[in-house]
Amino acid sequence: MMPFIFRYPISSFMALLIHVVLGALLVMIPQNKVEVMKVSLVSTEDSVEEKTQSENKTPHMKTFAVDSKQIQLQLEKIKQQEQKKLNQHRQLAKQTQAEKKRLVEIKKKQKIEQNKLAAEKRNTLNLKKIAEKAKKDTKLAEKQRLVAKKKAEEAEKKTKKLALEIKKRDLKNKQLATETLLQQEMAEEAAQERKLSKAKDMQNLKEVYISNIASTVRSNWRTVGRVSHKAECTISITQTPRGNVSSVKVHSCNRYSTNLFKKDAEKAVYRSQPLPKPPVDELFERKIDFIFKP
Amino acid sequence: MKKNVFVIALFLMFWQQLSLADLTIEISSSSDNALPLAIIPFDYAVGTKQPKTDVAKVIAADLFSSGKFKVLPNVRLPSLPSSLGDVDFTEWRDLDVDNMLLGEISMSKKGLYNIKLTFIDLLRKKEVISKRWENIYENNLRQVAHKMSDQIYQEITGVRGSFNTKIAYVTVKKVSGKKKYSLDIADSDGFNSQPLLRSNKPIMSPSWSPDGKNMAYVSFERGRSEIIVQSLNGKMRKVVASYEGINGSPSWSPDSKKISVTLSKSGSADVYILTLATKKLRRLTYNFAIETESVWAPDGNSLFFNSDRRGKPQIFQVQLGTGAIKRITFEGAYNSNPAISPDGNFLAMVNSSGHFNIGLLDLETSEFNIITNTYLDESPSFSPNGEMILYAMNDKGKAKLAIVAIGNSMTKILSTESGEVRAPSWGPFID
Numbered sequence: 252m253m254p255f256i257f258r259y260p261i262s263s264f265m266a267l268l269i270h271v272v273l274g275a276l277l278v279m280i281p282q283n284k285v286e287v288m289k290v291s292l293v294s295t296e297d298s299v300e301e302k303t304q305s306e307n308k309t310p311h312m313k314t315f316a317v318d319s320k321q322i323q324l325q326l327e328k329i330k331q332q333e334q335k336k337l338n339q340h341r342q343l344a345k346q347t348q349a350e351k352k353r354l355v356e357i358k359k360k361q362k363i364e365q366n367k368l369a370a371e372k373r374n375t376l377n378l379k380k381i382a383e384k385a386k387k388d389t390k391l392a393e394k395q396r397l398v399a400k401k402k403a404e405e406a407e408k409k410t411k412k413l414a415l416e417i418k419k420r421d422l423k424n425k426q427l428a429t430e431t432l433l434q435q436e437m438a439e440e441a442a443q444e445r446k447l448s449k450a451k452d453m454q455n456l457k458e459v460y461i462s463n464i465a466s467t468v469r470s471n472w473r474t475v476g477r478v479s480h481k482a483e484c485t486i487s488i489t490q491t492p493r494g495n496v497s498s499v500k501v502h503s504c505n506r507y508s509t510n511l512f513k514k515d516a517e518k519a520v521y522r523s524q525p526l527p528k529p530p531v532d533e534l535f536e537r538k539i540d541f542i543f544k545p
Numbered sequence: 546m547k548k549n550v551f552v553i554a555l556f557l558m559f560w561q562q563l564s565l566a567d568l569t570i571e572i573s574s575s576s577d578n579a580l581p582l583a584i585i586p587f588d589y590a591v592g593t594k595q596p597k598t599d600v601a602k603v604i605a606a607d608l609f610s611s612g613k614f615k616v617l618p619n620v621r622l623p624s625l626p627s628s629l630g631d632v633d634f635t636e637w638r639d640l641d642v643d644n645m646l647l648g649e650i651s652m653s654k655k656g657l658y659n660i661k662l663t664f665i666d667l668l669r670k671k672e673v674i675s676k677r678w679e680n681i682y683e684n685n686l687r688q689v690a691h692k693m694s695d696q697i698y699q700e701i702t703g704v705r706g707s708f709n710t711k712i713a714y715v716t717v718k719k720v721s722g723k724k725k726y727s728l729d730i731a732d733s734d735g736f737n738s739q740p741l742l743r744s745n746k747p748i749m750s751p752s753w754s755p756d757g758k759n760m761a762y763v764s765f766e767r768g769r770s771e772i773i774v775q776s777l778n779g780k781m782r783k784v785v786a787s788y789e790g791i792n793g794s795p796s797w798s799p800d801s802k803k804i805s806v807t808l809s810k811s812g813s814a815d816v817y818i819l820t821l822a823t824k825k826l827r828r829l830t831y832n833f834a835i836e837t838e839s840v841w842a843p844d845g846n847s848l849f850f851n852s853d854r855r856g857k858p859q860i861f862q863v864q865l866g867t868g869a870i871k872r873i874t875f876e877g878a879y880n881s882n883p884a885i886s887p888d889g890n891f892l893a894m895v896n897s898s899g900h901f902n903i904g905l906l907d908l909e910t911s912e913f914n915i916i917t918n919t920y921l922d923e924s925p926s927f928s929p930n931g932e933m934i935l936y937a938m939n940d941k942g943k944a945k946l947a948i949v950a951i952g953n954s955m956t957k958i959l960s961t962e963s964g965e966v967r968a969p970s971w972g973p974f975i976d
Contacts, residue, residue, distance in 0.1 A: 473643075475580055475613035476702040477952075511703030518643065521668035 269397060276389060456530050463527040464488070465541040471522040472545045474515045479507035480545070484516055488539045494525030501543075516543050568735030568946070568959035568966065570606075578953055579615040580701060582608060583637065583645045583667075585625050590651035596658065596683045601648060603690035606734060607708040608697060610948065611932070612955025617642060629665055629672055637667045646697070653680045660686075662693050664700065673700050687736060707928040708733055711972040712935055713741070713751040713760060714946055718964035728762060730777070733928070733971070735946075735959040741775065750794055753972040754801040761785070761795035761804050772806055774821065786819060794838050799845045805829070807837040816850050816863070829863055830870070836861075840885050849873065849883040849892060860894055876904060876913045884925040884934070891951075893925040893934055903936050905951065917949055919956070926971040937967045 256263040468486065484504040489497045499520045501513040529535045584601050608614035623636045627647065637645065645665040653659045657680040664674035674696050678689050688709060695706030710733045718725045726748045731738035742748060746765040753760060754774075759781075761774045772786035772795050786792045790809035797804055803820050816829040816839045830836040834854035841848055847864045854861075858881040860874040874880035879897035886893070889908070896904030896915060903917040903925045921939035928935065928948075935948050940958070944965035948957045960966060 473578075473580060475578065475611075475953075476704065509703060514703075518666070518668045522638075522643070524638070 265397065265401075269393060272393065273390060276386070453531070453534065457534050457536075460527070460529045460534050460536075461539060461541055464523070464539055465543065467523045467527050468516075468519045468541075468543065469545065472515065472519040473522070474511070474545070476509075476511045476515070478509065478512045478515070478545065481505070481507040482509070482512045483542060483544045484508050484513060486516060486520060486541055486543045488520055488526070489537060490526055490539065491537075492535055494528060496521055496524055496526065512545075516545075519543075568731060568738060568961060570610075570735055571958045571960075579613055580644065581617060581640070581642045582614045583617045583622060583640075583642045585622065585627075585645060585647050586619060587648035587650050588627055590649065593650055593652050593658075596650075596686055598683065598686035598690070600650070600660065600662075600686055600690045600693075601646070603687055603734075604646065604694045604697070607691060607694035607706075610734070610950070610955065610957045611698065611706075612950035612953035613698070613702060629663070629670075632665065632667070632670075634667060634670060643668055644697075644701070646693075655680055657681055658683065658686065660689055664693075664697055687732060691732065691734075702932075704932060705930050705974070707930040707932065707971075707974065709975060710929055711975070712926075712946075712969055713753060713972060714937075714966050714969040715748045715751065716961055716964050716966050717944075718961070728760070730760075730972075733948075741777070749968055751968060751970045752795050752797055752804075753970055754797045755799055755973055756801040757973045757975060759801070761797065763793050763795065772804070774804070785821060785824070790814075791837075796840045796848075798841050799843055805839040805841065805848055805850075807839065816848065818865075829865075829868070838882055840883050842885055843887060843889040849885060851881045851883060860892065873908075874904075874906065876906070880904070882924055884927055886927050886931045887929055888931055891927075891931070893927065895923050895925065903934060903949070905934075916951060916954065917947070917956070918954075919947055919958075922947075924968055924970075926969055928971050929974045935969045935971045937969055 482505065484501045487500040487502065489499075491497060499517045501516045504513060526539075584605050587601050589595065605616045609616055617640065621640070623640065624631075624633060626632045626645075627649075632645070643666070645667055647663040647665065649661040651659045658678075660676075660678045660681060662674070662676050663672050665671070666673045674693075676693060676696065681689055691706075691709035694708040698704070698706030698708070711730050712733055712735075713728065713730050716727045716729055718727070723745065726744045726746065727740045728742040728744075728748045728751055729738045729740050741760060742762075742764070744764060744766050746768070747763075748765075749763040749770075751760055751762040757777070759774050759776050761772060763770050764773050765771075769787075770792040771784045772792045773782060774785050774795075775782040785804065786795075786806050786808065788808050788810040791807055791814050793814075794807040795804045796806075798818075802822065803818055805816055805818050807814050808817050808826075809815070811828070813833045814835045814837050815831065816836050818827040818829060819825070820827075829839075829848065830850070830852070832852065832854050834852055835858075836850055836852045836854070839848045839850040842862075846866065847862050849860055849862050851858050852861050853859075855872075857878050859872055860880050860883045861870050862873050863870045873883075873892065874894060874896075877896045877898040879901075880894045882895040884893040885891070892906045892908055893916075894904055894906070895901055901921050901923065902915045902919070903922045904913060905916045906913045916934065917936065917938070919938040919940070923937045925934050925936040927933070931951075933948050933950050935946060938945055938947050938958075940960070943960070944967045945958055945960040946966045946969050947959070949955070
């Protein structure tokens, strides 16, 4: 038993719960029924009591001596008394009739009442039956409900699980999407960076290229004249892809730059032929500008 | 005095015939920082008489002696182009040759020489100098060569060359036990020497007038020191200072109108200025120490001189306007024989901290350098372009001259076969 409970704690609990609920229902349903009947009974007794009171109000008879006149009077009186008696009789008869009627009525009433009672009894029985049926139904319903509940629960569970799964999936998808997006972004960023870095690399390479040319020119710088170490000019070279110089312009010179300096700078360029090739072919520039300082 | 001049002039004419004693030249060191140059053997037109002077050789020697050029030996010439159009630039580039000199020599109708010289920039692939001389006497071919050297020097260095200039110096020879003195003038490379004065008595301190017309010097021909000014054309010679005591160290003012001299007529040797036209004397220094060896600053506003007023000789500067005197040299214990560069920026002198060498002081930055490594150097004299210094030195007990290129220490030594050479002075540009 216990291992069963432990094994199926929820089911066991549900079973226990069902029993408790059923028990509670069994106690509650009959009580309700009794109360209903009592009320009905009380009302019947009340009406009976009232009738009993009206029976107790019936009047009592009296006897008297009479002369001629008096007799007459008496006769009359007697006549009247007779009449009265008769009337009384009539009335009595009437009353008896009424009583009979009343009794019949009562009987009738009683019968109705009995019928009523029987009906009620039947009714009760019916009710009982109904109750039982209801109970049964309830039980069934409960069972069904439980089943339904279970089903619902299961369904819910399933739904929840599904929802959870969906949620999970969504989340996963979302995560995936986010990840993908992130990856994409990263990729794009990387690409951009690569592009930038390539551009930067290219820029660096270009700088290296130009500084190579500049340093080659510097290494070919020769002068036997007096040139200020402060002399500085911009050299603009036009070259062929083979690094042969097609033209040299020495310009934008500072005030320390003499004509000799400019001439010797130009010669240094020609002496540097062929100019260094770029590290990458695409970096080749037909026109190269750099600042020259010996 | 007029008689004296006449006698000496005759004497000169007589000796000139005997004077074939050109100075011998030797190069004592070379420069690494020199520009490679190709001189293609000159093209002599058919029927041209081979002159004694090899113009190409003269130019090569001039340029080489400046320390700024190295001439490719003929055996290494890959080809002999005759014009710019013939030049294969790549073969010269491979040899690292930047410049090329081409020459054509032919005879003129007068039987004289026509010379065409072309200087080619092999880097920029163009003729940068193209010159023609016509109807040149054979004797003047050296001068043509020096002129071309000057042109090339200017093209390459930006500074006018001073190859086509003259130098003056005193030679001393022993003839049958007696010393013979001669004041000679020669080309800057020591060739074409001519005596200006011969004497049995010492000749000292020749100094060129800046206009190139006259020479001032000290002569002991009359038994005592006198300062004589002599025209180079031999038409004028006169004693300008013959005071009691020392008459020495003449130096011309930039306008060639005055000379500064050292006189000891008032006791100690002091510097005076003599105005040649008026013979007026102005005393510049009043010190009991020896004040001598004065030279004019190129602006004419001050003079540099040597004074031992501090115990040992040092160079001082005196302002002509105020008479203010300032000490200039502080390097070493001994500084004498000042010479000022034509631009006034450098002072050369004999400096000694044990050895006597030529020192060069940058008057703007006070940077000081010893620029010679010869022995007992004295009497420095700037070339007119300021690029070289001519000075006297002693080689194994024999006095010789040397020319050092400032900045690269290229040194050329000039000497005579027999005898000694001293007291040089570099003449001005010849226009």
